[in-house]
Amino acid sequence: MKPAIKRRSDCPIAFSLEVVGDSWTLLIIRDIVFAGKRTFGEFLASDERIARNILANRLSRLEELGLLTKKPHPTDGRKDLYELTDAGLDFIPVLLELSAWGAKHEPATAGAAAWLREVRVDRDRLIGLIRETVKNGGSVFAGPDSVMDRLKEQQL
Numbered sequence: 001m002k003p004a005i006k007r008r009s010d011c012p013i014a015f016s017l018e019v020v021g022d023s024w025t026l027l028i029i030r031d032i033v034f035a036g037k038r039t040f041g042e043f044l045a046s047d048e049r050i051a052r053n054i055l056a057n058r059l060s061r062l063e064e065l066g067l068l069t070k071k072p073h074p075t076d077g078r079k080d081l082y083e084l085t086d087a088g089l090d091f092i093p094v095l096l097e098l099s100a101w102g103a104k105h106e107p108a109t110a111g112a113a114a115w116l117r118e119v120r121v122d123r124d125r126l127i128g129l130i131r132e133t134v135k136n137g138g139s140v141f142a143g144p145d146s147v148m149d150r151l152k153e154q155q156l
Helices: 012-020 023-035 040-044 052-064 092-105 107-121 123-135 147-155
Strands: 068-072 080-084
Touching (some): 052 080
16 A cells, blocks of 8 residues: 655645655666666666665655565565556656756757657657566666667668
8 A cells, every 4th residue: 555645735746746756766767667677786786876775765665655566586586676567657758758858958968869759759659668668577778679679670
C-alpha cells in the first residue's frame, strides 16, 4: 500500500513535486529508462555520483510509493533488480520533455537533440515503444533491442 503523502495543497503539480521533488528520484528513473540500469551498483556508478545512503533512501521511497519493484537477481543472489511499475513508466513523457528542454537550453546537452527529434515526429508512438521496451527489460540507448536500435531498423 502506498504511504499517504501529506499534501500542502490540492494542486497536481505540487503533488507531483512531493512525489519526485528531488533530482535523484528522476535520475534513478532516467537510468532505468535510458540506460537500462537495474541494480544498486549500476545506479551508484552514474555520473552524478549519488551517495550510497541517499540512493538506498530513494530506492526505498520509490518502492514505497509504488513506482519501483525490487526482486532478487536471477543469477547473483547478492543483488536485487529494480523495475518500474506502470506508475513509474508513466514518467516516460516527463523524462522526454525534460530532455527536450535541457537540449534546447544547454548547449553541452545538445548531443541528445538528434534522438529527441524522434519525440517530435510521433510522440505517442515513441512513448509506447519506450514503455514496451523498458517493461521487457530494455532501455532507450543501452543493450540489445534498445529503442534506438529499433528506430534505426524501422528507418531502413
